[in-house]
Amino acid sequence: MNLHGTMSINEMGNLEIGNIDTVNLAKKYGTPLYVFDVKNIKNNINNFKVGFKHPKIETEIIYASKAFLTIGMCKLIEEQGLSLDVVSGGELYTAKKANFPPNKIYFHGNNKTIEELILALNYGVNKIIIDNEYEIELVNYLCTELDQNVEVLLRVNPGIEAHTHEYIQTANNDSKFGISIFNENICDIISSITDSYHMTLKGFHYHIGSQILDEVSFIKGIEVMMNFVKKIKLTCSYETKELNLGGGFGVYYSKEDSELDLNSCLKNMLSEVNKISKENNITIPKLLIEPGRSIVANSGTTLYKVGATKDTFGGKSFIFVDGGMADNPRTALYDAIYEGAIANKMTNENTNEYTIAGKCCESGDIVIKTITLPKADKNDILAVASTGAYNYSMASNYNRLRKPAVVFVENGKSKVVVKRETYDDIIRNDTL
Ligand SMILES: Cc1ncc(COP(=O)(O)O)c(C=O)c1O
Numbered sequence: 001m002n003l004h005g006t007m008s009i010n011e012m013g014n015l016e017i018g019n020i021d022t023v024n025l026a027k028k029y030g031t032p033l034y035v036f037d038v039k040n041i042k043n044n045i046n047n048f049k050v051g052f053k054h055p056k057i058e059t060e061i062i063y064a065s066k067a068f069l070t071i072g073m074c075k076l077i078e079e080q081g082l083s084l085d086v087v088s089g090g091e092l093y094t095a096k097k098a099n100f101p102p103n104k105i106y107f108h109g110n111n112k113t114i115e116e117l118i119l120a121l122n123y124g125v126n127k128i129i130i131d132n133e134y135e136i137e138l139v140n141y142l143c144t145e146l147d148q149n150v151e152v153l154l155r156v157n158p159g160i161e162a163h164t165h166e167y168i169q170t171a172n173n174d175s176k177f178g179i180s181i182f183n184e185n186i187c188d189i190i191s192s193i194t195d196s197y198h199m200t201l202k203g204f205h206y207h208i209g210s211q212i213l214d215e216v217s218f219i220k221g222i223e224v225m226m227n228f229v230k231k232i233k234l235t236c237s238y239e240t241k242e243l244n245l246g247g248g249f250g251v252y253y254s255k256e257d258s259e260l261d262l263n264s265c266l267k268n269m270l271s272e273v274n275k276i277s278k279e280n281n282i283t284i285p286k287l288l289i290e291p292g293r294s295i296v297a298n299s300g301t302t303l304y305k306v307g308a309t310k311d312t313f314g315g316k317s318f319i320f321v322d323g324g325m326a327d328n329p330r331t332a333l334y335d336a337i338y339e340g341a342i343a344n345k346m347t348n349e350n351t352n353e354y355t356i357a358g359k360c361c362e363s364g365d366i367v368i369k370t371i372t373l374p375k376a377d378k379n380d381i382l383a384v385a386s387t388g389a390y391n392y393s394m395a396s397n398y399n400r401l402r403k404p405a406v407v408f409v410e411n412g413k414s415k416v417v418v419k420r421e422t423y424d425d426i427i428r429n430d431t432l
């Protein structure tokens with residue numbers, strides 16, 4: 001297993017994160033347990049701050065909270081000076097409870113409800129990414145009713161197929177997100193925003209997909225979008241002030257992933273915008289990005305306790321853990337590949353090939369399809385790496401399993417940022 005962030009192996013042969021023995025974390029907080037390496041999150045954020053900087057263009061980094069959000073995470077994001085992208089009333093409410101500054105929140109979503117928009121406007125959110133024509137009407141109506149003004153980015157779809165799993169592509173021509181840049185009525189759509197007294201169209205947003213590991217897709221996105229910016233300047237007389245390039249920066253999950261050189265990717269994206277702007281005599285004063293996964297994925301590790309092991313008649317050796325697809329649905333959903341290790345046997349030789357399965361009543365409840373580990377025994381602590389993004393945020397209560405606790409660790413200290421669900425939490429909304 002690749003050791004990410006502050007991971008290290010101590011003299012007992014146990015895995016440490018943030019200078020804390022993970023075996024002790026499992027004992028103290030129980031399992032399954034999501035452990036977040038705060039120093040690693042801060043480092044990842046800093047890499048974006050360093051890389052996404054340009055002498056001639058203003059830049060802004062917005063954390064895509066769908067990857068992982070809790071009140072504690074909002075506070076960390078605020079403390080680190082990033083803005084926040086929310087996509088639902090629930091994410092927005094979390095931000096509100098954390099007192100996240102509303103003027104640094106960007107509200108996304110392809111079908112925001114009236115209730116969610118009112119929640120946002122009442123909280124003072126004034127940056128909305130509009131997805132479709134109905135939403136233009138709706139936001140205009142609500143802003144008029146509430147006598148509020150908002151800045152707007154129009155989400156457009158550049159029609160690009162990024163090299164990633166088809167479920168997490170977002171910009172092919174049949175994507176549900178945004179308005180196609182090839183839409184014949186694009187000038188009218190733009191005018192319907194610019195004509196509004198309450199909405200100020202700042203520019204456009206696009207996002208080509210998630211877990212993208214080749215820089216080429218990002219550069220291609222910029223070329224297509226800059227061409228669009230130029231076209232609408234000429235045909236619609238609209239000058240783009242802000243361009244939001246989305247997120248999607250891929251991370252290492254396993255040796256199968258060719259790593260994206262983030263710094264070079266960010267620098268090249270900025271210089272591409274600058275170069276095309278110069279060539280075409282256009283100015284884009286501000287660029288924004290909204291990374292999610294690349295800030296948290298490798299900062300999260302899930303700790304499980306090993307229960308039974310089983311050798312099947314067909315020849316497979318299973319390790320059963322006390323969680324599974326309810327806390328990590330990504331293997332079942334996307335064939336995701338994870339690395340793992342036995343946290344209390346880090347220096348033992350990897351001798352046995354296993355499949356890690358969970359405790360859900362479902363054959364597809366697999367966390368890791370194939371992994372070589374030291375011989376596993378009951379009560380071992382299994383660590384699965386890179387579970388920081390889209391694990392806690394996509395966790396379910398399938399089979400009425402309780403969602404695990406989330407713990408932040410840093411410099412030898414740990415704190416619970418989400419308590420483990422209780423059985424009473426599981427039935428809290430049931431009625432007789
Ligand atoms: C609009 C938008 N922005 C940002 C993100 C964050 O993507 P990622 O977590 O891959 O950086 C997503 C998710 O794919 C998204 O849909």
Ligand SMILES: N[C@@H](CCCC[NH3+])C(=O)O
Binds near residue numbers: 170211389
């Ligand atoms: N949930 C996906 C990413 C979706 C990104 C959001 N648009 C994943 O786990 O990889």
